[in-house]
Amino acid sequence: MQVRGLLLLLALILLAATAEAGKNKKEKGKKDGSECEDWRWGPCVPNSKDCGLGYREGTCKDESKKLKCKIPCNWKKKFGADCKYKFESWGGCSAQTGVKTRSGILKKALYNAQCEEIVYVTKPCSSKIKSKSKGQSPLFPS
Numbered sequence: 828m829q830v831r832g833l834l835l836l837l838a839l840i841l842l843a844a845t846a847e848a849g850k851n852k853k854e855k856g857k858k859d860g861s862e863c864e865d866w867r868w869g870p871c872v873p874n875s876k877d878c879g880l881g882y883r884e885g886t887c888k889d890e891s892k893k894l895k896c897k898i899p900c901n902w903k904k905k906f907g908a909d910c911k912y913k914f915e916s917w918g919g920c921s922a923q924t925g926v927k928t929r930s931g932i933l934k935k936a937l938y939n940a941q942c943e944e945i946v947y948v949t950k951p952c953s954s955k956i957k958s959k960s961k962g963q964s965p966l967f968p969s
Contacts, residue, residue, distance in 0.1 A: 863887035868938035871896035871908055883938065910942035911935040920952035927952055 866887045873881035878900035882893045898908040906912065912931030920927045926949040936942045 863890055868894075868940075870940070871898050873898050885938075906946055907940060907942070909937040909940035911937070912946060914948075917950075924949075925952055926950060 864887075866885045868883055868885045871881050871883045873879050878898045880895065880897050883896045884891065884893050896908075911934045913934045914931040915929050917927045917929045928947055928949045931946050931948070933942050933944050933946075
C-alpha cells in the first residue's frame with residue numbers, strides 16, 4: 828500500500844514539473860512579453876546618411892518599441908527596403924532614349940509597408956559590345 832502511494836506521489840511531482848517546464852518554454856517564445864498582436868511598423872530609418880544600420884519604430888495601442896534594421900547601400904531607394912520585387916530580364920536598348928527598362932512585380936511587403944504592385948526601372952545602355960565566343964582569343968585562333 829505505501830509503495831503505491833509513494834509511486835502516485837512521485838508521478839504527481841513528475842507531472843507538475845513537466846507542466847511547469849512547458850509553461851517556461853511558452854514564456855521564452857514571447858521575446859517582448861507584449862500581448863498586442865496588431866503592430867504598425869514605420870519605415871527603417873538609418874542612423875546616418877541614407878543607408879546602413881538603423882531603427883524601425885512600431886506602435887500597438889499604447890505600446891511602442893524599436894527594432895534594429897538595415898537598408899542596403901546599393902538598394903533602389905525609391906522602392907524602399909521593405910518592398911521586395913521579382914524582376915524580369917532587361918529589355919532591349921531604346922535608340923531614342925539610350926536606356927533599357929525592366930519591370931518588377933511585388934513579391935513581399937515587409938512590416939505592412941505600402942508598396943506599389945508593379946515598378947519600372949531604367950538604366951543607361953552599355954556602350955561596350957560583348958563578345959559571344961567564350962574561351963577563345965581572337966589573337967590566337969585554334
